Amino acid sequence: MVNAIVGANWGDEGKGKITDMLAKEADIIVRFQGGANAGHTIVNKYGKFALHIVPSGIFYDHTTSIIGNGVALNVPKLFEELESLKEKGVPAPKILVSDRAQMVMSYHILFDQYEEERLGKNSFGSTKSGIAPFYSDKFAKIGFQVSELFDEDSLMEKIERVCDTKNVLLEHLYHKPRLEPGEIYRELMSYKEMVAPYVCDVSLFLWKAVQEGKNILLEGQLGSLKDPDHGIYPMVTSSSTLAAYGAIGAGLPPYEIKRIITVCKAYSSAVGAGAFVSEIFGEEADELRRRGGDGGEYGATTGRPRRMGWFDVVASKYGCRIQGTTDVAFTVLDVLGYLDEIPVCVGYEIDGKVTTDFPTTSLLNKAKPVLEVLPGWKCDIRGIREYEALPENCRKYIEFVEERIGFPITMISNGPGREDIIFRKK
Numbered sequence: 001m002v003n004a005i006v007g008a009n010w011g012d013e014g015k016g017k018i019t020d021m022l023a024k025e026a027d028i029i030v031r032f033q034g035g036a037n038a039g040h041t042i043v044n045k046y047g048k049f050a051l052h053i054v055p056s057g058i059f060y061d062h063t064t065s066i067i068g069n070g071v072a073l074n075v076p077k078l079f080e081e082l083e084s085l086k087e088k089g090v091p092a093p094k095i096l097v098s099d100r101a102q103m104v105m106s107y108h109i110l111f112d113q114y115e116e117e118r119l120g121k122n123s124f125g126s127t128k129s130g131i132a133p134f135y136s137d138k139f140a141k142i143g144f145q146v147s148e149l150f151d152e153d154s155l156m157e158k159i160e161r162v163c164d165t166k167n168v169l170l171e172h173l174y175h176k177p178r179l180e181p182g183e184i185y186r187e188l189m190s191y192k193e194m195v196a197p198y199v200c201d202v203s204l205f206l207w208k209a210v211q212e213g214k215n216i217l218l219e220g221q222l223g224s225l226k227d228p229d230h231g232i233y234p235m236v237t238s239s240s241t242l243a244a245y246g247a248i249g250a251g252l253p254p255y256e257i258k259r260i261i262t263v264c265k266a267y268s269s270a271v272g273a274g275a276f277v278s279e280i281f282g283e284e285a286d287e288l289r290r291r292g293g294d295g296g297e298y299g300a301t302t303g304r305p306r307r308m309g310w311f312d313v314v315a316s317k318y319g320c321r322i323q324g325t326t327d328v329a330f331t332v333l334d335v336l337g338y339l340d341e342i343p344v345c346v347g348y349e350i351d352g353k354v355t356t357d358f359p360t361t362s363l364l365n366k367a368k369p370v371l372e373v374l375p376g377w378k379c380d381i382r383g384i385r386e387y388e389a390l391p392e393n394c395r396k397y398i399e400f401v402e403e404r405i406g407f408p409i410t411m412i413s414n415g416p417g418r419e420d421i422i423f424r425k426k
Contacts, residue, residue, distance in 0.1 A: 006323050009264065016041055018261065020042045021421060027214040029217045030202075030218050033220065033240060043416040063094070065094065072239070082095070096200050100145055104134045109128065110176070115132075146199055210252070220241055222241045232275050233361055260326050263329045265330075269306040278310045278312040292308070310342070310369075311344050314357070333412055334380065337378065341373045341376055342375075342376050344373075348369065377390075383414075385422060387424045
């Protein structure tokens with residue numbers, strides 16, 4: 001059986017914790033898109049981890065962790081991450097890397113930095129991890145697949161062609177040093193040495209696993225609103241964040257994805273630029289940021305303070321719909337226990353009219369939040385394991401959100417640990 005774990009909003013919803021928890025019952029965990037531009041925070045018996053490339057189920061010795069063909073593979077980052085896991089006492093994981101995955105090059109990171117500098121105040125708020133230049137090259141057909149590392153005869157010829165293209169931009173647009181083909185070749189050979197023991201035909205491996213009845217988890221990065229087609233374009237990421245892309249980014253038949261667990265925070269947060277209708281500011285935001293997550297709301301990759309907001313019904317309903325949600329995992333609910341009242345964004349006012357349907361970016365930029373205020377529960381709910389044991393106002397908050405978004409909340413996370421979860425039958 002294949003399950004997908006994806007985000008409903010801007011990312012940072014808590015997908016890593018849900019993947020880590022559900023991986024206990026999985027045989028294989030697959031990262032199917034994105035790169036080291038976002039991180040998943042995990043808290044377990046080994047400590048606290050911010051994972052960027054490796055799947056979040058890597059802490060179980062019975063699982064195989066896979067880097068799918070849809071991932072922007074930063075080879076040095078992958079092996080830095082594996083080494084840091086080893087240093088913290090995590091058993092050596094079983095890792096496979098798709099021979100069709102493409103690699104983030106050092107010059108992709110440089111181009112990302114140069115472009116953000118050039119754009120100045122009009123920049124996209126990139127993490128400068130090389131993701132947009134990487135995907136640009138992939139679709140321009142001048143990227144490097146892992147499989148090409150093993151065809152050295154034609155590799156140098158391609159490197160020279162790519163350098164010719166890149167050097168025009170470096171010289172005339174960015175006024176930066178040119179790329180040297182010999183240096184790029186040596187970079188790729190160092191990647192080959194690192195990755196060679198793990199390379200395989202991942203789609204074939206997964207096909208056989210499905211035939212054998214294995215449990216497979218697909219782990220997405222970021223969330224619905226950062227999808228390049230269905231998100232807040234152009235302030236989006238460069239690969240599809242939707243569960244549907246899991247079939248493509250892992251190499252699986254689409255009909256094999258049976259369950260789509262979409263993760264929603266009990267409030268909203270975002271890193272980077274872009275429309276964020278329910279955003280709050282000042283001391284109100286600072287207090288929520290300080291209390292949020294495990295040790296505060298700061299990007300797992302960048303360390304940047306996250307932008308904060310109240311739960312957004314309009315965005316979350318849309319995010320769940322576009323994912324094809326079967327189950328909602330509702331996270332960081334425990335954080336809201338300090339509030340007397342909890343505002344919820346239930347609609348957008350645009351040009352004097354209220355809508356509950358998520359609009360395109362040009363209209364989104366005009367939107368003002370329509371808020372409804374619910375009573376808080378004013379107590380700590382960590383440690384509670386049964387839904388009925390939650391305070392009445394807490395249950396009412398969950399049921400209000402569930403009714404408004406129209407998708408069943410079947411998991412409630414009330415703490416950072418693997419065991420801090422309430423399963424709710426629907």
